[in-house]
Amino acid sequence: MTIRRSSNDRLGVLLVLAVGTFTVGTDGFVLNGLLPAIAADLHVTESVAGQLTTVFALTYAIASPLIAAFTGGWDRRWLLAGGMALFTVGMAGQALGMSFAVVAAARVLAAVGAAAFQSNAYVLAGALSSEERRGRALATVAAGMSVSMVLGVPIGVLAGNWFGWRAVMWGIGGVAVVVAALIPILPEVRVPAAGLRARLAVVVRPPVARVLLVTILGTIAGFTVFVYLPVLVAPVASGAVLSWVLVGSGLGQVAGTTFAGRATDRLGPAKVRALSLAGTAVVLAVLDLAVLSLPGALVLALFSGVFGGMLMVPQQHRLFTVAPDAPAVALGLNGSAIYLGGALGSALGGVVLAAAGPSWVGPAGALAAVAALGAVLRKASPTTSLRSARTATPPAR
Numbered sequence: 001m002t003i004r005r006s007s008n009d010r011l012g013v014l015l016v017l018a019v020g021t022f023t024v025g026t027d028g029f030v031l032n033g034l035l036p037a038i039a040a041d042l043h044v045t046e047s048v049a050g051q052l053t054t055v056f057a058l059t060y061a062i063a064s065p066l067i068a069a070f071t072g073g074w075d076r077r078w079l080l081a082g083g084m085a086l087f088t089v090g091m092a093g094q095a096l097g098m099s100f101a102v103v104a105a106a107r108v109l110a111a112v113g114a115a116a117f118q119s120n121a122y123v124l125a126g127a128l129s130s131e132e133r134r135g136r137a138l139a140t141v142a143a144g145m146s147v148s149m150v151l152g153v154p155i156g157v158l159a160g161n162w163f164g165w166r167a168v169m170w171g172i173g174g175v176a177v178v179v180a181a182l183i184p185i186l187p188e189v190r191v192p193a194a195g196l197r198a199r200l201a202v203v204v205r206p207p208v209a210r211v212l213l214v215t216i217l218g219t220i221a222g223f224t225v226f227v228y229l230p231v232l233v234a235p236v237a238s239g240a241v242l243s244w245v246l247v248g249s250g251l252g253q254v255a256g257t258t259f260a261g262r263a264t265d266r267l268g269p270a271k272v273r274a275l276s277l278a279g280t281a282v283v284l285a286v287l288d289l290a291v292l293s294l295p296g297a298l299v300l301a302l303f304s305g306v307f308g309g310m311l312m313v314p315q316q317h318r319l320f321t322v323a324p325d326a327p328a329v330a331l332g333l334n335g336s337a338i339y340l341g342g343a344l345g346s347a348l349g350g351v352v353l354a355a356a357g358p359s360w361v362g363p364a365g366a367l368a369a370v371a372a373l374g375a376v377l378r379k380a381s382p383t384t385s386l387r388s389a390r391t392a393t394p395p396a397r
Contacts, residue, residue, distance in 0.1 A: 042100045055107045055343075065336055085113065092106075212333060219342050221366070222280070256305060260309065260310040273310075283300060
């Protein structure tokens with residue numbers, strides 16, 4: 001791995017990356033708050049409109065490893081800039097699309113751009129940090145995603161109510177242009193090239209596969225509920241009031257991500273992951289009771305954000321540990337796992353909502369969180385640990 005430029009400006013680099021993840025995160029989450037308006041405009045049901053999230057997530061999951069395989073040792077700045085440019089084109093397509101099919105196609109373009117940007121943002125953050133501060137560096141970039149829920153999503157929902165959901169898409173695209181213009185200030189970073197065969201070899205390592213399974217199941221739990229949160233809380237929070245529920249979730253995400261960064265460095269990733277998933281299971285299990293009142297919905301959103309925001313930093317940190325010879329590959333695969341889980345979760349939530357009704361969406365998400373917790377608590381066998389230790393080699397610098 002090569003890095004060119006003094007590391008004195010790492011904070012500025014992390015902030016640019018965080019703004020980029022903020023932009024991508026706003027697009028990924030804001031559709032949930034605008035779901036009723038999008039469904040009405042495109043003349044589809046809310047469960048069908050929710051599949052726009054599935055399209056985005058599934059495309060990201062497929063595109064991320066392919067992009068990484070075919071771009072090998074490219075300067076990461078090219079991928080970050082190109083990804084953000086394609087993401088901008090996708091946002092314009094969504095704003096202009098007059099049918100579900102056109103908007104879905106634009107979501108595909110935006111997802112490919114997001115895959116190129118986001119996974120490389122975490123690679124860059126991890127590469128620029130020391131082992132002792134890697135958790136905090138990753139948390140800084142991940143905070144952009146969390147802040148998108150605190151500011152981007154609620155502002156997007158309010159703007160959607162005032163100006164229409166298409167104006168929100170144009171606004172996100174405008175911020176993406178600004179981020180793309182800032183990419184040249186980042187340092188040049190190249191990582192060892194890894195083709196699809198090498199990536200598949202990393203996936204089948206038991207410790208890596210176990211981490212990715214936790215990512216998929218944990219994300220299924222969150223997306224099963226969050227995508228359809230406007231429908232679930234509609235009796236007590238709609239329109240502008242819905243923004244406050246989303247603010248609560250976003251504040252929780254920021255708090256959870258911030259806590260996870262320091263806690264992972266001090267306590268290790270295992271304890272933080274277990275706390276995150278156990279808390280998520282409990283919160284989603286009581287969702288039906290919480291949404292009976294506005295205060296209950298606000299508390300639910302806050303704590304679901306806290307526990308959900310704690311998961312990915314220790315997951316990423318764990319991947320640096322179990323795949324020290326291929327951290328870029330492992331993080332890219334984790335990005336795919338996140339969006340695969342998002343696709344499965346949004347699809348599962350849509351099926352449960354349409355077939356069984358809103359009262360079953362929370363329990364479905366809670367079951368996924370319990371399954372993820374079981375995967376975390378399952379201990380690796382001594383044979384597996386010894387095999388991983390023998391095959392791992394330090395990353396080149």
